[in-house]
Amino acid sequence: MPGARRRLGTRAPVPRPGLEFAVTAENAEGAEPAAPDTAAELRAAVRAVESGERPAASFYTRPAPPPPAPRAPRRADAAPAREAPPAAVPAELPELLERGGAPRSLAPRVAAALGEGAARELTADPWRLLAVGGVRPEQADGFARALLGDQCTPADDRRTRALTGWLMERAAAAGHTALEPDAVARGLAEHAVPDPDAAVRDAIEAGGVLVFRHAPPGGAREAEPGGEEAPVRLLLGLERYALAEESLADGLSRLRGTFAPRPAADGGPDWAAAATAAASPSAAELIGAVAAHPVVLHTGGEAARAEPAALVAAARGLGLRAFAAAHSDDGRRRLSAALPADAAVTVSGLLDGSEGPGRDEDGLLAADLLAVLDADRLGAEAAAALAESLPDGARLVLSGDPHLLGAAGPGQVLGDVLAAGFGPHVRSRTPDPGPVGELVSGIGVGELLQVAAPGNEVVIVPARDAGEAVHRTVQLVTDSVPRAFGVAAHEVCVITPGHGGAAGTRVLNAALKERLNAGPGRFAGFDPGDRVAHSPAPGRTRMATVTDADDRGLWLTGQDGRFPVSRDLVADTVRHGWALTAHQAAGHRWPAVVAVLPGDAAAGLDRAWVYTAFSRAERHLSVVQGTGPALAQAVAASRAPARTTRLRALLDEQTAASGT
Known part of the structure; x- marks a missing residue:
C-alpha cells in the first residue's frame, strides 16, 4: 500500500542544543539503491506487516489517503516552542561523566538531552551519550569502555542502535529526511559494526527507525495484472521527520481539497482587474494563478521577489487578509519597502506568534493568503507547521530560488513540491539587474x-x-x-566557505576585528561595537551589534532593537559576523560583498555555494580568488545530488488518491 510503514514504540534520540558540531558535505549519506539481499529482507518484513504475520501491536499499515475534506479544529501548537530554561542537572551526573572520561562540564547538555533520569540512562546504556549534540561515536565508545570494561563490544546492540540513530540524525543535519537501508548499513560498517545489515534490522525491531515503501519517482503504483510486483523503494526514517513530511503533504492536500473560489460576478475578489493593474507580466501571471489555485509555486532570482510582494499588495487591495513571510529579518525589511509593515513577517515570527495576524480560537492563522518567500530555505518541520496553521480554503504561495543552497534542516520542500507538480509553476521573467545580476544569472x-x-x-x-x-x-x-563605492565597512559582508582553515570565518573575523573594533573581548570574547551573527536556531541568522553585557547576558542590537542572549547560550549561538559562511548569509543581502575563495576551498565548492555567495551582493562584488580554474569547474559541474526525502512520493500518492 502507498506509504506503508511500521510504527514502533520508541523514537530514536533527537539532538538538542549542545556541543557545536559542523556539518560538511561528508556528513551526507549516499542515496544508492538498496542491495538485493537487504532490500529483499526489508521487503519481506513489510509484507509480514500487511499479511498479519507480525504482531499488530508493533506494526500498522498507513492507508492510502482519502480525498481531502474539511477537518476538525486544530490546536495552536504548530509553532516551535520558545527557548526552554536550562534543565536541572542530577547531582550524580557530573561524577558519572568524569568516571567515564567525559568532562563534568558536559553535564548540563546531557541533562538537556536525556532529562532528569540522565545518570540512570547512561549507567544502563553508556551509548545514550550520542543523544547529546556534537558527541562523536569514538567519544561515546570511550565513555562506554570506561564504564563497561570487557563487556564493551562493537556488536553490542545498545551501541548499534545508538549509532543507527546518530547516523539518521547526522543525515538529517545534512538535509535528508530518510535514507536508503544500504546507506545506513554502510555508515555502520565505517564504525566497525560486524554485521551492519543485521544491526539495521535490529534497529527497526527495537523502534529506533521506521520503514517506508514508496513507488520510485515516476514508477508504477499498482501491481501488474500478471502478478508481477510493482517497483518499490524502501526508506528508513525517524518518526519526527516522517510525521513532518506527512503532515505537510496532508496540509497541502487539505488546502487543495477545501479551495472554493468565488467569482467576481458573485461578489468575489476581482482578480482579473488586479492582474491587469500589475506592474510586470510575471506579477500578472502570478496573480492570475493564485486567483484559480490554492497552492502556487513561484521561482526566480532576487528581482523576482517583487512579484509575490505585488501579489500580497493586490490581495490586500481586494479585501483579503494577505501576508508575505521571509526567511530573515533582512528579508522582511526588504519586503516592508513594498508592503504595509504588518503584512511583512518572518516565518519564525509568524509561527511563534510574535509577528503576523495572530491565531483564532482554533489555533489557525487569521489569513486568507500567505506568500512564503525564500521557500528554498524551508525545511520539512517549518513547512509542516505553516501548512497546519492555515485555515481551510486559504491560498499558499511558495516562492523561492531553486539555484540557492537548500534549507539548513532536513527536507527540500520547494524542490519536492515542484517535482510533484502539485500546483501551477510561475517562472519569473524579471532578470536581476546590473553586472552582478548578469554574473549570478549565468552561474545559475x-x-x-x-x-x-x-x-x-x-x-x-x-x-x-x-x-x-x-x-x-x-x-x-x-x-x-x-x-x-561610498559604502561603510559595516555594510560590507565577507563570505567564505567554512569556519575553519587559514582563511575561514574565525581567522577573517579576528583580522577584521583587529582593524575595525580592536578590544580584549572582555564579554565572552566580544566587545561593544563588535558585529556578530546570532543563530538562535539552526538555519536562522540574525545580524546584530554587541551593545553591552550584564547579569542577563550579552546584549545585542539588531534590526528589531536591543535584546539579550543568556550567558549559557552565547558560546553556542553568537559568532563574530564580519565574515560569514554562505549558509549563514542566505536570506540576507548587503550593498557590497567580498567572496573569499582560498585555494584549500576548491574541493568544497559547488554551483549552489557560488550562486548563493555571489548573489548576496546588491551593488558590488569582490572575489578574492585563489582557487584558479576550480571556480569555473564548480560552476559548470552539475548540481549536488538531491536530498533523500519522502515528500514528493507522499504528494504523488495524495494526488493519485484524490484523482486530481
Missing part, C-alpha cells in the same frame, strides 16, 4: 561569464595563498570598497 545555468562592469561592480582579486587572501580581504573591507 552553469556558466561563469566575464561580465562588463564599467563601474567596477564586479572585481576579481587574485590571491596566491590563504595569507594573502586574508590580507586582501581586510584591505577591501576597510579601505578599497568604502573609498570606491
Whole structure:
C-alpha cells in the first residue's frame, strides 16, 4: 500500500542544543539503491506487516489517503516552542561523566538531552551519550569502555542502535529526511559494526527507525495484472521527520481539497482587474494563478521577489487578509519597502506568534493568503507547521530560488513540491539587474561569464595563498570598497566557505576585528561595537551589534532593537559576523560583498555555494580568488545530488488518491 510503514514504540534520540558540531558535505549519506539481499529482507518484513504475520501491536499499515475534506479544529501548537530554561542537572551526573572520561562540564547538555533520569540512562546504556549534540561515536565508545570494561563490544546492540540513530540524525543535519537501508548499513560498517545489515534490522525491531515503501519517482503504483510486483523503494526514517513530511503533504492536500473560489460576478475578489493593474507580466501571471489555485509555486532570482510582494499588495487591495513571510529579518525589511509593515513577517515570527495576524480560537492563522518567500530555505518541520496553521480554503504561495543552497534542516520542500507538480509553476521573467545580476544569472545555468562592469561592480582579486587572501580581504573591507563605492565597512559582508582553515570565518573575523573594533573581548570574547551573527536556531541568522553585557547576558542590537542572549547560550549561538559562511548569509543581502575563495576551498565548492555567495551582493562584488580554474569547474559541474526525502512520493500518492 502507498506509504506503508511500521510504527514502533520508541523514537530514536533527537539532538538538542549542545556541543557545536559542523556539518560538511561528508556528513551526507549516499542515496544508492538498496542491495538485493537487504532490500529483499526489508521487503519481506513489510509484507509480514500487511499479511498479519507480525504482531499488530508493533506494526500498522498507513492507508492510502482519502480525498481531502474539511477537518476538525486544530490546536495552536504548530509553532516551535520558545527557548526552554536550562534543565536541572542530577547531582550524580557530573561524577558519572568524569568516571567515564567525559568532562563534568558536559553535564548540563546531557541533562538537556536525556532529562532528569540522565545518570540512570547512561549507567544502563553508556551509548545514550550520542543523544547529546556534537558527541562523536569514538567519544561515546570511550565513555562506554570506561564504564563497561570487557563487556564493551562493537556488536553490542545498545551501541548499534545508538549509532543507527546518530547516523539518521547526522543525515538529517545534512538535509535528508530518510535514507536508503544500504546507506545506513554502510555508515555502520565505517564504525566497525560486524554485521551492519543485521544491526539495521535490529534497529527497526527495537523502534529506533521506521520503514517506508514508496513507488520510485515516476514508477508504477499498482501491481501488474500478471502478478508481477510493482517497483518499490524502501526508506528508513525517524518518526519526527516522517510525521513532518506527512503532515505537510496532508496540509497541502487539505488546502487543495477545501479551495472554493468565488467569482467576481458573485461578489468575489476581482482578480482579473488586479492582474491587469500589475506592474510586470510575471506579477500578472502570478496573480492570475493564485486567483484559480490554492497552492502556487513561484521561482526566480532576487528581482523576482517583487512579484509575490505585488501579489500580497493586490490581495490586500481586494479585501483579503494577505501576508508575505521571509526567511530573515533582512528579508522582511526588504519586503516592508513594498508592503504595509504588518503584512511583512518572518516565518519564525509568524509561527511563534510574535509577528503576523495572530491565531483564532482554533489555533489557525487569521489569513486568507500567505506568500512564503525564500521557500528554498524551508525545511520539512517549518513547512509542516505553516501548512497546519492555515485555515481551510486559504491560498499558499511558495516562492523561492531553486539555484540557492537548500534549507539548513532536513527536507527540500520547494524542490519536492515542484517535482510533484502539485500546483501551477510561475517562472519569473524579471532578470536581476546590473553586472552582478548578469554574473549570478549565468552561474545559475552553469556558466561563469566575464561580465562588463564599467563601474567596477564586479572585481576579481587574485590571491596566491590563504595569507594573502586574508590580507586582501581586510584591505577591501576597510579601505578599497568604502573609498570606491561610498559604502561603510559595516555594510560590507565577507563570505567564505567554512569556519575553519587559514582563511575561514574565525581567522577573517579576528583580522577584521583587529582593524575595525580592536578590544580584549572582555564579554565572552566580544566587545561593544563588535558585529556578530546570532543563530538562535539552526538555519536562522540574525545580524546584530554587541551593545553591552550584564547579569542577563550579552546584549545585542539588531534590526528589531536591543535584546539579550543568556550567558549559557552565547558560546553556542553568537559568532563574530564580519565574515560569514554562505549558509549563514542566505536570506540576507548587503550593498557590497567580498567572496573569499582560498585555494584549500576548491574541493568544497559547488554551483549552489557560488550562486548563493555571489548573489548576496546588491551593488558590488569582490572575489578574492585563489582557487584558479576550480571556480569555473564548480560552476559548470552539475548540481549536488538531491536530498533523500519522502515528500514528493507522499504528494504523488495524495494526488493519485484524490484523482486530481
